[in-house]
Amino acid sequence: MSRVATRTAVLWVPDWPVVAAIQHEGAPPHLPAAVHDGRRLVAVSAVARAQGVRRGMRRRHAQGTCPELVLLPEDEGRDAVLFETVAQAAEQVVPGVEVVRPGLLLVPADGAARFHGSTEAFGAALVGAVARAGHESQVGVADGLLAALLAAREHRLVPPGGSADFLAPYPVSALVHAAHDPRTLTATAELVDLLTRLGLRTLGALAALPAADVATRFGELGAWAHRLVRGQDPRPPVRRRPEPDLEASHEIDPPTARLDVATFAARRVAEELHAKLLARGATCGRLEITAVTEHGSELSRTWRTDLGGLGGLTAARITDRVRWQLEGWLDRAASARHGDQDPERGAVARLVVLAREVVPAGAEQGRLWGGASGNDVRAHRALERVQGLLGAHGVLTAALQGGRDVHDQVHLVPWGAQQRAERSAHAPWPGRLPSPAPATVLPEPQPVLVLDAAGCPVTLDGRWALSADPARVRWPGTTHRDPARAVAAHEATVLSWAGPWPLAQRWWTSEGRTVVHLQAALDDGAVLLEWDAAARTWVCEARYD
Amino acid sequence: MSVTSESVAGAADNDRAARARAALALAEQRTGARSLATSLTGVPAPRTAPHRTPPVLTDLERLPLPAPRELARLLGPGLRRGSTVAVLGSTSLALALLAPASAAGSWVGVVGQPSIGLLAAAEAGVVLERLALVPQPGADASGVVAALLDGMDLVLVGPQAGLTEADRRRLVARARERGSVLVSTAAWPGATVVLGVRTLGWTGAGAGEGHLRSLDVRVTRSGRGAAAERVSIELTLPLAPPGTDELQGAGRESARPAAGQPSLRLVG
Numbered sequence: 001m002s003r004v005a006t007r008t009a010v011l012w013v014p015d016w017p018v019v020a021a022i023q024h025e026g027a028p029p030h031l032p033a034a035v036h037d038g039r040r041l042v043a044v045s046a047v048a049r050a051q052g053v054r055r056g057m058r059r060r061h062a063q064g065t066c067p068e069l070v071l072l073p074e075d076e077g078r079d080a081v082l083f084e085t086v087a088q089a090a091e092q093v094v095p096g097v098e099v100v101r102p103g104l105l106l107v108p109a110d111g112a113a114r115f116h117g118s119t120e121a122f123g124a125a126l127v128g129a130v131a132r133a134g135h136e137s138q139v140g141v142a143d144g145l146l147a148a149l150l151a152a153r154e155h156r157l158v159p160p161g162g163s164a165d166f167l168a169p170y171p172v173s174a175l176v177h178a179a180h181d182p183r184t185l186t187a188t189a190e191l192v193d194l195l196t197r198l199g200l201r202t203l204g205a206l207a208a209l210p211a212a213d214v215a216t217r218f219g220e221l222g223a224w225a226h227r228l229v230r231g232q233d234p235r236p237p238v239r240r241r242p243e244p245d246l247e248a249s250h251e252i253d254p255p256t257a258r259l260d261v262a263t264f265a266a267r268r269v270a271e272e273l274h275a276k277l278l279a280r281g282a283t284c285g286r287l288e289i290t291a292v293t294e295h296g297s298e299l300s301r302t303w304r305t306d307l308g309g310l311g312g313l314t315a316a317r318i319t320d321r322v323r324w325q326l327e328g329w330l331d332r333a334a335s336a337r338h339g340d341q342d343p344e345r346g347a348v349a350r351l352v353v354l355a356r357e358v359v360p361a362g363a364e365q366g367r368l369w370g371g372a373s374g375n376d377v378r379a380h381r382a383l384e385r386v387q388g389l390l391g392a393h394g395v396l397t398a399a400l401q402g403g404r405d406v407h408d409q410v411h412l413v414p415w416g417a418q419q420r421a422e423r424s425a426h427a428p429w430p431g432r433l434p435s436p437a438p439a440t441v442l443p444e445p446q447p448v449l450v451l452d453a454a455g456c457p458v459t460l461d462g463r464w465a466l467s468a469d470p471a472r473v474r475w476p477g478t479t480h481r482d483p484a485r486a487v488a489a490h491e492a493t494v495l496s497w498a499g500p501w502p503l504a505q506r507w508w509t510s511e512g513r514t515v516v517h518l519q520a521a522l523d524d525g526a527v528l529l530e531w532d533a534a535a536r537t538w539v540c541e542a543r544y545d
Numbered sequence: 546m547s548v549t550s551e552s553v554a555g556a557a558d559n560d561r562a563a564r565a566r567a568a569l570a571l572a573e574q575r576t577g578a579r580s581l582a583t584s585l586t587g588v589p590a591p592r593t594a595p596h597r598t599p600p601v602l603t604d605l606e607r608l609p610l611p612a613p614r615e616l617a618r619l620l621g622p623g624l625r626r627g628s629t630v631a632v633l634g635s636t637s638l639a640l641a642l643l644a645p646a647s648a649a650g651s652w653v654g655v656v657g658q659p660s661i662g663l664l665a666a667a668e669a670g671v672v673l674e675r676l677a678l679v680p681q682p683g684a685d686a687s688g689v690v691a692a693l694l695d696g697m698d699l700v701l702v703g704p705q706a707g708l709t710e711a712d713r714r715r716l717v718a719r720a721r722e723r724g725s726v727l728v729s730t731a732a733w734p735g736a737t738v739v740l741g742v743r744t745l746g747w748t749g750a751g752a753g754e755g756h757l758r759s760l761d762v763r764v765t766r767s768g769r770g771a772a773a774e775r776v777s778i779e780l781t782l783p784l785a786p787p788g789t790d791e792l793q794g795a796g797r798e799s800a801r802p803a804a805g806q807p808s809l810r811l812v813g
Contacts (some may be wrong), residue, residue: 028651376675379652382696384675386689396678398663410663415677434756436783437664439636443680469752498750519757521747528755542662542755544747545636 009109010139010152016103017043020082033070084253089133093125109141146178146228168204203229246355248273254288255347256293263323269353270318278471284355292350324392400425404432438542445539449474464502470494492522565625611645619766627721631733637782644670645787651698658703667794670786687712704731738768
């Protein structure tokens with residue numbers, strides 16, 4: 001049985017990352033430009049290429065080759081957001097397009113070509129629409145994905161049934177154009193390498209092999225490649241049905257700093273948004289809540305709603321989110337009012353709730369055999385209930401991030417809020433405290449005295465050397481209105497100790513601070529002690545228990 | 546003669562039926578097809594001394610949650626669902642207790658323990674994506690713990706959760722009904738299992754050199770019912786995080802090439 005590939009059109013905007021970066025950064029388009037990921041160039045503009053700059057070059061090398069080269073940072077988010085204008089322009093010509101990656105669009109060509117009269121007219125309409133959006137593009141039409149991708153690079157139309165002949169002279173390395181996610185890309189590159197070593201240097205040579213033999217020798221990936229090169233790609237483009245973001249807003253007049261008034265307004269906004277979502281039969285992946293204060297400053301936060309998707313997005317739940325968020329802001333605004341007036345905070349004058357990633361309701365569902373999926377939904381519901389009891393900041397989730405001391409390495413966020421960790425945990429972080437980490441990290445460090453054998457306080461000199469070996473650690477005892485946090489006065493003997501480990505962090509900023517860590521195994525448990533170089537005092541930071 | 550062969554056949558049938566039931570229970574439990582509330586009305590689990598129980602299904606209705614292998618002498622095949630475990634004197638041991646279940650996909654809630662070392666938790670093998678913290682549960686700690694017991698397999702209750710005697714009884718009943726495990730780091734009267742930890746000493750540090758590496762402890766189990774018999778073992782904390790020892794999960798072991806055997810190399 002021969003499968004006929006879907007006639008596919010590919011719209012390709014060459015060097016999209018550079019085009020997007022130039023547009024976003026406002027760099028002059030006539031200068032050579034390139035986008036780098038911090039080490040190497042990942043995309044190069046046509047002007048730069050003409051001057052000898054190539055993808056994969058080191059930054060220094062590229063600047064040496066072409067001194068007036070404009071280097072722009074890589075940002076996948078920016079690429080994707082700006083490509084939206086291209087996708088929308090293409091959608092004026094043909095409804096439903098698939099964005100393979102920023103810079104590359106896939107469109108089923110059959111129906112659209114019939115509508116526009118001919119494939120040529122359709123291609124011209126596509127290029128014209130994108131040109132009106134301000135970008136140059138190329139279109140290729142062929143049977144199957146790979147042929148269309150390669151045709152787009154040559155800006156040509158391959159007649160129906162001609163894909164196999166069109167593909168035959170290409171080297172096998174052209175296969176990597178059809179791989180889009182990094183994992184497939186690596187696997188495909190390995191397959192290409194293997195094929196070349198076996199003497200199959202062109203796509204035609206691969207296509208000439210019997211399908212069964214290819215599948216036996218090269219497995220799943222080989223069979224996929226074989227289907228592609230024969231122009232028998234059975235997968236039609238996934239049409240995207242774009243849904244615009246939905247917005248509901250409400251002016252609060254007069255502006256209020258009272259939570260109940262603001263919540264009342266929030267309820268109305270939530271009901272309005274919910275009605276809009278309901279009317280479209282849609283749900284949203286993220287809620288963006290923005291409050292505009294009377295001074296005009298905007299306070300905004302994004303909430304993920306897709307986590308508890310099965311619970312449904314009701315007006316009450318939207319209201320809860322808005323209320324939690326306002327609670328925090330208005331509390332801080334009230335406390336600021338008692339002291340000096342903080343121009344950032346103030347009465348709320350306007351509330352906007354924006355539903356992003358709007359998708360048709362029912363598009364998401366739990367897995368049929370997914371015990372884990374059911375588990376997650378149950379846990380999410382429980383957490384939402386606790387959040388309802390305690391407010392948004394009552395429930396936290398944690399993620400590891402880069403850092404050196406015990407506090408820096410953990411990133412805490414309210415559950416459901418979208419905040420990314422500040423520092424990468426994959427960087428080496430030299431000077432980090434050694435593993436194992438302390439199991440108890442005191443929320444408030446306890447001031448202690450470290451004494452030597454003679455009973456004199458142990459201090460550190462300018463070279464971070466201890467004045468004497470520590471022999472005892474004394475807690476002077478603190479009182480606290482919460483008895484659980486008060487520390488009774490007591491003393492413990494040091495059995496063994498390790499350190500001191502000086503740590504000067506961010507000394508180039510105003511928040512720079514130099515501390516020295518010391519691990520001590522005491523007769524009643526091990527502790528992590530910290531010497532504050534500025535205050536010249538010891539505190540107990542954490543317990544190893 | 547015929548009697549013997551019949552009894553042998555009968556035993557084989559029983560064995561097959563038991564295996565089939567176990568497989569069915571496992572599948573139902575995984576898919577959530579069996580509701581936990583109905584499973585309660587089933588036959589209660591036979592109470593046998595945990596350390597004598599072979600590592601098989603003890604409770605056909607509800608599989609125990611995985612527990613560290615090192616604690617098998619104290620806890621049996623795992624954390625029995627619906628039980629209450631108090632871990633006194635070592636937060637590291639409490640984290641090690643949570644880790645295998647967390648790694649196997651369970652959610653963990655931590656209530657009233659603001660001092661929990663999250664980095665240590667991650668090092669012990671607790672999956673932070675499935676960990677929720679309620680550091681200050683406030684006045685309604687009982688309501689918070691109850692809500693978490695509804696949705697999570699493991700809830701750790703710390704000393705900052707203000708619970709009355711009546712609250713504790715209600716929460717134990719809730720955990721039993723929902724099939725969750727309540728772990729307390731503070732004294733919990735009426736806990737099913739109490740693990741008391743006594744520190745023997747730290748190794749790794751000297752007089753300024755090295756760093757703290759491991760903690761030797763003596764763990765003593767006491768409790769109610771089958772756990773009433775006191776058993777002590779010596780352990781070295783931190784325990785190996787789940788998934789690192791080769792005896793857990795036969796599938797993983799078979800996927801890994803045996804030591805000394807050269808790995809296959811692609812040629813040609």
